Amino acid sequence: MSKYINTETAGTLSLSSTACALLLPLTLLSNSDNEIDKKEFIKSINWISDYRTWDKYWDELVSSGILVRLDSKNWMVSPHECYTEDISHSSLIRKWNEVCDAIK
Secondary structure: OOEEEOOOHHHHOOOOHHHHHHHHHHHHHOOOOOEEEHHHHHHHOOOOOOHHHHHHHHHHHHHOOOEEEOOOOEEEEOOOOEEEOOOOHHHHHHHHHHHHHHHO
16 A cells, blocks of 8 residues: 655645644545544554643644544544545545634
């Protein structure tokens, strides 16, 4: 399974350096549906140990349109940032738009 990753995101968004550093592991560790379990992701990234710090950078990624909450533990990474060849890119965008519209 290979992933297509948008490498222009860090330059076009005004993200902090730590939030930018989280983009690559976030895109690589998400499943083929661009979903990621936040708790499992936090466990796998050991260089940020304070949960308040995690919330700060997680909120930054949400407000930048990179992450959206699916349920209590799962989040979706924007298909504009990454997607796998195992699933249709247009179906991921459709799902992303539905979730974003539902929370508005």
